[in-house]
Amino acid sequence: MPLTIYKRGKIWHLRGTVAGRLIRETTETSDRKTAERIKAEVESRAWQRRLDGPGAGLTMAEVFHAYLDADKSDRFLLKLAQHWKDTPVAEVYPETIRRAAKLIYPEANEPTWNRQVIKPTQAAINYAAGLGWCPRISVKRYTEDPEIKTPATIAWVRAFHTQALVDGLPHLGALCMFMFGTAARVGESCRMTWGDVDLSLGTAKLYLFKPTPWNRVAHLQPELVAAMANLPTNRKTDELVFDYTGRGSLRGAWNNVCKRADIERLTPHCCRHGFATSMLQAGYDVKTVAERGGWKDAATVLRTYAHAIKDRSVTNVLFDTPAAQEAEKKIPSIRKIRRKKA
Structure with a gap:
């Protein structure tokens, strides 16, 4: 026909x-x-x-269509398709892709260029290569110098929670405790409804939709259960647990609580770092930490989320001498803060 x-x-x-x-x-x-x-x-x-031959006249638009038809991840592909359009694949070289990263995301940094342009573009072209349409391509990644995040500690989290209660922000305080106690991301936490939570069992179901949809059940510690149980809410199954829609909606209040509590201004994601670091320093193996914190790859925990103990004297343990731990700042109680305000 x-x-x-x-x-x-x-x-x-x-x-x-x-x-x-x-x-x-x-x-x-x-x-x-x-x-x-x-x-x-x-x-x-x-x-x-x-x-x-099958590669003659092949365009980037056709490459992306084939990639999506194979049920591959569509993450980041919209901007890539808009940039490349009908550019012939024969005219796309490794350096062309590297330059495209800076054109598509001019305000971004190396990790974003690698993750959102170089990796998916290379993957799509190499999928087409697997079909015999074009040669494979290998693109050199930009050297990454990731920002080292300070992991939250339980003392920091309790100070934040205490100040949030004083400020009349119980949902924000509980959210902080939740992210530290479960290693949940901001998006996962903010999407969670009361229908996903069972306080009597101490569990919460978390959903992650990118890059591949999946879910996990997180354990809620008694202190966290108490913080969530005390939230002023009717606990309707379709009601958001923490009353925030995402990172942008809580940023201002979060930073203000840090300032009033006189604690270091950490980001919400530092709570996830704190979960991994605290669990590892408590002696749990990395496989268990990854499983309980929702990481699919244990290597990611060690590479990105594990932070070394700064106290040099930890090596005293080799001679059975107790390490001189850094003295933590004493955290004031709610009552003392209220007296101070009065």
Whole structure:
């Protein structure tokens, strides 16, 4: 059946066989003349591939379509498709991709360029290479110098929670404790509804949708259960537990609580770092820490989330001498803070 155009709703579509290849796709236009031009271009590319090989005339748009049709992750692909459009794959070189990263995300840094441009673009092209459409490509990553985050400690978390209660922000205080106690990300925590929580069993179900949808059940420690149980709420199953919609909605209040509590201004993600570091320093193996904290790869825990003890005297343990631990700042109680305010 020759390639024809037909209308579905207001949009023209293509259907038929060209050079032995079945084609069914949309022209994404409601203009018939434009649709006819697209039809001619599709026919030309199909014959070019038939005569010159499958990689002839291959475009980045076709590469991304094939990648998505194979149920690969669509994370970051929208901006990539908008940038590359119908650029021939033959004109895409490793350095072209590296430069594209800076053009697409001019305000970003090396980890973002690697994660959101270089890695997915290379993956899509190499998937097409696996189909025999084009040669494989290898792109040198940008050297990353990741910002070292300070892990939250239980003392810091309790100070934050105490100040949040004084400030009339119980949901924010409980959120901080929750992220530290479960290693939950901000997005996971803010999406959680009361229907996902069972305080009597001390469990909470967390959902992560990117890069691959999955869920896990986190354990809630008694102190955390108490903090959540004391939240002023009707606990409707569809009601958000912590009353915040995401990182942006809590940033200002979070920083203000840190300032009033006179503690270091850590980010919410430092609570996840604190979970991993505290568990490892308590003697638990990295596999257990990864399992309990929702990391699929234990190596990620060691590479990114584990932080060394700064006290040099820890090596005294080699001679059975107690280490001289750094004295932690004494955390005031709610009562003392209220007296001070009065």
